[in-house]
Amino acid sequence: MAKILVVDDEEHIRLLYSEELRDAGYEVITAESGYKLLELIESEKPDLVVLDIKMVDYNGLDLLQDIRAKFYDLPVILSTAYDTFKEDTKSMAADFYVVKSFDLTELKKKIAMALEARESFE
Amino acid sequence: MIYAEENPSGVSEVDLVVAIPTFNEVANIATVTSQVDIGLTKYYPNLKSAIIVCDNHSMDGTREAFLETKTKNPKIYLSSAPGEKGKGANLRNLFERLITLRPQAVMILEADIRNVQPEWIYNFIEPILRGAGYVTPIYVLHKYESTLSSVVVYPFIRCLYGRRVRQSIAGDCAFGRALIEHFATVPHWSSFVAEKGIDIWMLINALYLRQPVCQTVIGLPKLHRIKDPHAQINRAFVQLVGTLFDLMVPFQDFWMRVKWSKPTILFNADLQEAEVAIPMDVNISRLFETFSRGLDTYRDLLNQVLSVAEMHKLDEIRSMGIQHFNFPSHTWATILFDMAVAYRDAPSDLRPSLLEALLPLYYGKVASYVRKTERMSTQQAEEVVENKCMVFEENKSYLLSRWKGN
Numbered sequence: 173m174a175k176i177l178v179v180d181d182e183e184h185i186r187l188l189y190s191e192e193l194r195d196a197g198y199e200v201i202t203a204e205s206g207y208k209l210l211e212l213i214e215s216e217k218p219d220l221v222v223l224d225i226k227m228v229d230y231n232g233l234d235l236l237q238d239i240r241a242k243f244y245d246l247p248v249i250l251s252t253a254y255d256t257f258k259e260d261t262k263s264m265a266a267d268f269y270v271v272k273s274f275d276l277t278e279l280k281k282k283i284a285m286a287l288e289a290r291e292s293f294e
Numbered sequence: 295m296i297y298a299e300e301n302p303s304g305v306s307e308v309d310l311v312v313a314i315p316t317f318n319e320v321a322n323i324a325t326v327t328s329q330v331d332i333g334l335t336k337y338y339p340n341l342k343s344a345i346i347v348c349d350n351h352s353m354d355g356t357r358e359a360f361l362e363t364k365t366k367n368p369k370i371y372l373s374s375a376p377g378e379k380g381k382g383a384n385l386r387n388l389f390e391r392l393i394t395l396r397p398q399a400v401m402i403l404e405a406d407i408r409n410v411q412p413e414w415i416y417n418f419i420e421p422i423l424r425g426a427g428y429v430t431p432i433y434v435l436h437k438y439e440s441t442l443s444s445v446v447v448y449p450f451i452r453c454l455y456g457r458r459v460r461q462s463i464a465g466d467c468a469f470g471r472a473l474i475e476h477f478a479t480v481p482h483w484s485s486f487v488a489e490k491g492i493d494i495w496m497l498i499n500a501l502y503l504r505q506p507v508c509q510t511v512i513g514l515p516k517l518h519r520i521k522d523p524h525a526q527i528n529r530a531f532v533q534l535v536g537t538l539f540d541l542m543v544p545f546q547d548f549w550m551r552v553k554w555s556k557p558t559i560l561f562n563a564d565l566q567e568a569e570v571a572i573p574m575d576v577n578i579s580r581l582f583e584t585f586s587r588g589l590d591t592y593r594d595l596l597n598q599v600l601s602v603a604e605m606h607k608l609d610e611i612r613s614m615g616i617q618h619f620n621f622p623s624h625t626w627a628t629i630l631f632d633m634a635v636a637y638r639d640a641p642s643d644l645r646p647s648l649l650e651a652l653l654p655l656y657y658g659k660v661a662s663y664v665r666k667t668e669r670m671s672t673q674q675a676e677e678v679v680e681n682k683c684m685v686f687e688e689n690k691s692y693l694l695s696r697w698k699g700n
Contacts, residue, residue, distance in 0.1 A: 247556075
């Protein structure tokens with residue numbers, strides 16, 4: 173069972189993602205900020221990270237650079253309410269992005285693709 | 295083979311190499327050499343470095359201009375035999391020489407760049423010292439600069455080898471020690487690789503060896519000498535697509551397993567410099583004419599290679615005329631895939647004609663891309679390219695099926 177780490181400072185998003193992704197057959201862990209995120213990834217070894225771009229204390233795009241530099245092939249899906257982030261070069265380091273929605277069909281599709289891609293490289 | 299070498303400082307082993315492939319670059323070689331020297335001295339004063347020119351036996355004084363440029367770092371001049379031309383041939387000599395120099399990091403920099411900055415040395419070398427295996431640049435590009443990359447090379451490499459490397463044919467790159475020996479054994483070499491195919495040959499070999507790839511953000515456009523763009527693109531197209539197709543056979547066990555694509559590490563991504571790209575004019579009418587004429591010229595050959603449905607689609611596309619011209623990415627992807635299979639199955643003497651027949655279709659696809667994006671910003675045009683890449687990836691199963699002979 174693939175383990176997914178959801179990083180988002182909004183509690184209702186963490187709850188929604190957790191429930192839906194567990195129902196879809198994934199193991200889910202959550203974090204409410206980017207604090208010690210690299211250590212968390214190191215210890216929990218998730219197969220994929222769903223990362224909020226705009227958190228109160230952290231910029232998801234900066235966290236993404238840190239993750240990519242340390243965990244080259246770890247899939248990261250950016251989750252955002254705004255798509256203006258695409259103008260930022262840093263977003264190129266993400267596997268995919270999804271616009272936040274209560275319908276998680278797109279997120280689940282992107283998760284499946286990212287996990288499949290990673291597996292095919294191993 | 296190295297035909298001539300001059301190593302006035304007697305350099306034996308170094309930590310860093312910046313190599314400049316040349317052919318008749320007397321006008322600019324001193325400037326580029328000086329900038330490289332400043333960069334190496336400023337950013338890596340405690341490492342042993344060398345600047346190497348690998349030359350195609352230039353007769354215009356490139357060698358003298360290089361060796362006479364005053365630098366703090368030692369210089370080595372290598373030359374291929376008279377008559378042996380091409381960037382790939384130059385780099386092959388470099389790879390051979392690197393075996394004994396044993397650097398940790400090697401940067402390749404083109405000789406005709408007019409705005410090279412000392413910082414570029416850091417931007418390319420530093421990711422290697424921090425663990426990347428292969429580095430390519432992200433220059434500020436106009437949306438119509440390097441359409442060969444936007445329309446063919448980027449989507450094709452991304453679809454096959456699963457890594458999103460946006461400017462793999464920019465001409466400049468860096469790599470680490472792990473790749474030196476592999477490059478030096480020159481696996482799957484060809485006449486295309488000896489010329490412009492070398493850049494994607496290096497990248498694909500790096501991907502095959504699972505080297506971490508990094509894209510380094512330069513934040514500036516790359517200004518270089520303008521040559522005859524039409525002749526350059528035709529030659530580059532044949533050599534690059536020929537290299538892409540040639541490498542599909544030896545690397546099939548790898549690319550056939552890869553699903554979807556993954557990003558790379560980014561370096562210097564905090565740089566959000568809003569440098570403006572060089573303005574470019576594109577003549578859509580001429581592109582459309584070339585496409586239309588080529589469809590007639592190569593019809594017999596295309597009929598043998600492409601499906602009836604694809605030929606009908608091409609005729610339908612042409613009948614739209616220039617005002618409503620639209621070459622769908624799905625059609626373009628399947629044509630490239632069918633061509634790759636035909637190229638593999640064709641006798642080697644017929645392969646160049648397949649590439650020639652594909653060239654006008656490429657111009658048609660470029661015309662369509664220009665038409666679609668003419669009112670778009672660079673960022674919006676980039677999304678069009680990204681969507682095209684997804685179409686390639688979504689249709690990879692078609693390529694797999696054709697490749698396996700189904």
